[in-house]
Amino acid sequence: MQLIERAFHHEREQLRQCGLKITTQRLIILKELMNHADHPTVHMIHEAVKKELPAVSVDTVYRTLLSFSEAGLCTVLDGMGEARRFDPKRTVHHHFICNNCGKIVDFACTEFDNLQLPSVFKKGFTVENKSVRLSGLCPDCNK
Amino acid sequence: MQLIERAFHHEREQLRQCGLKITTQRLIILKELMNHADHPTVHMIHEAVKKELPAVSVDTVYRTLLSFSEAGLCTVLDGMGEARRFDPKRTVHHHFICNNCGKIVDFACTEFDNLQLPSVFKKGFTVENKSVRLSGLCPDCNK
């Protein structure tokens, strides 16, 4: 555990800032998540983490990634009929999802970001998230 | 089956226009779907259909609703980490999803509908669907 002690300065600091207890599992999971620009699933992160921590449980990966998203360290992309995907990109952006291969492509859309919400949501609702979702076929799947 | 023979004129016509074989199951499932303005799940439709057709299988409801969506008779709202929801509303609209109770609220957003897609998608991609997704708390869940 000396290795862990020495490294993971950045991860350690992020957890501390979020008030999350610092555990070996969390440090490694956080580092793995930040290494994946491709919206990884729990399964992908679990596989990667097992290389450094063979006994880590799938439940821990789930719990940890969900607590990261609650803490604002990442976001969750629910659905697509498939497994939940996690997104380490912290800046505002949107997603195109390929209906054939499931690939997720990030894009920006400032015009949309600047749109006012419909007035229905002015009262009573709390809108926590606002995003554009495109779907269709990616260039690879378009033959 | 005389009842089915006589009624379901509208459903029968819709199936015919889509080139879908007309079966008792499809007629009843279609009618039920159109009765639900609240984005029903497969389970909800299955329960409703069983009242008229007790032996209908869950697999048939799945298969049928998916073929309806392929035929354009409805759309599928994948995800939310929960069960797939089906949407009989045929006009362009968008959704707010309550993170607490799961309720889905329709809304229109013409300004968004009129936005140009980012230029990334001009070449190579085929964008089949384009929508806004809001999430947060609905008035009921906001205490």
Add this chain to the structure above:
DNA sequence: TTATTAAATAGGAATTATTCTTATTTGTCA
């Protein structure tokens, strides 16, 4: 530093949504 304690974890079972398999039934169309 050490003892205390609440939080985190491993491991596996349970749950739930969805898909698959196979034998049987049913529309469609000639």
Add this chain to the structure above:
DNA sequence: TGACAAATAAGAATAATTCCTATTTAATAA
């Protein structure tokens, strides 16, 4: 009416996610 492809029922299989419980561990106060 008869042939045949398509649709269905029933239940098994698969996969994602959550739950349960005994054990371990990080934070912190003495």
